[in-house]
Amino acid sequence: MAGLDELIHQPVRLRIMAALVTPTSGRAEFTSLRDLLALTDGNLGAHLRKLEEAGYVVTRKAFVARKPRTYVEATEGGRRAFADHVAALADILAGP
Amino acid sequence: MAGLDELIHQPVRLRIMAALVTPTSGRAEFTSLRDLLALTDGNLGAHLRKLEEAGYVVTRKAFVARKPRTYVEATEGGRRAFADHVAALADILAGP
Numbered sequence: 001m002a003g004l005d006e007l008i009h010q011p012v013r014l015r016i017m018a019a020l021v022t023p024t025s026g027r028a029e030f031t032s033l034r035d036l037l038a039l040t041d042g043n044l045g046a047h048l049r050k051l052e053e054a055g056y057v058v059t060r061k062a063f064v065a066r067k068p069r070t071y072v073e074a075t076e077g078g079r080r081a082f083a084d085h086v087a088a089l090a091d092i093l094a095g096p
Numbered sequence: 097m098a099g100l101d102e103l104i105h106q107p108v109r110l111r112i113m114a115a116l117v118t119p120t121s122g123r124a125e126f127t128s129l130r131d132l133l134a135l136t137d138g139n140l141g142a143h144l145r146k147l148e149e150a151g152y153v154v155t156r157k158a159f160v161a162r163k164p165r166t167y168v169e170a171t172e173g174g175r176r177a178f179a180d181h182v183a184a185l186a187d188i189l190a191g192p
Contacts, residue, residue, distance in 0.1 A: 004107050006107070009105070009107060011100050011102070011105060014188055014189075015188050018188050018189050018190075018191050018192075019191060019192050021191075022190065022191025022192070036192050086189055089185065089189075092110055092111050092114050093110075093114055093182055093185075094114075094118065095114050095115060095117075095118025096114075096115050096118070096132050
C-alpha cells in the first residue's frame with residue numbers, strides 16, 4: 001500500500017516511534033520505554049533492533065552513577081519516515 | 097496493544113474500512129472497491145471475508161440489467177470498530 005511504512009505500522013513499533021518523535025519526548029531510557037509500553041525487555045529489544053536496522057532509531061549506552069543505562073533516540077530519517085507514515089495514515093482515514 | 101483493532105489495522109483492511117465508512121462513501125460495489133484499492137478479485141475477496149466474519153461488513157448480490165453485482169457495506173458494528181480504532185491511533189500518535 002503506497003505511503004504506509006509496514007515497519008512502522010506494526011502496533012508496538014508505532015507506539016515506540018510515537019514515543020520517540022513527539023515534541024514532548026525525544027531521547028528515552030530503555031527501561032522507561034519498556035514500562036510505558038508494558039513490554040518485556042526481550043520484546044522491546046527485538047522491536048528496537050528492527051527499527052535500528054532500518055536506521056530509524058539509535059541506542060546508546062551510558063553510565064549513570066556507575067550503572068549502565070541504555071538510551072533510545074529517533075534519527076532524522078526515523079522522524080521523517082514516521083511523519084510520512086502519519087501523513088499516509090491521515091490520507092487513508094480521510095477516505096477515497 | 098490496547099485500543100488498536102488488529103483486524104482493522106492491517107493496511108489493506110484499513111483502506112477498505114475507510115472507503116466504506118467515510119461520510120462521502122457508504123455502500124460500494126465490489127469492482128469499484130477492487131479498482132480503487134488496486135487489488136485482485138481474490139485479494140479483496142479474502143480481506144472482505146475476514147471483515148465479514150468479524151461482523152464489520154456485509155456483502156449483498158443484486159442484479160442490474162441482468163448482470164450480477166456485489167455490493168459491500170459497513171455494518172453499525174464495523175463503523176463503531178473503525179471509529180474506535182481511529183481514536184486509538186490518534187491517541188498513540190499524540191505520544192505518551
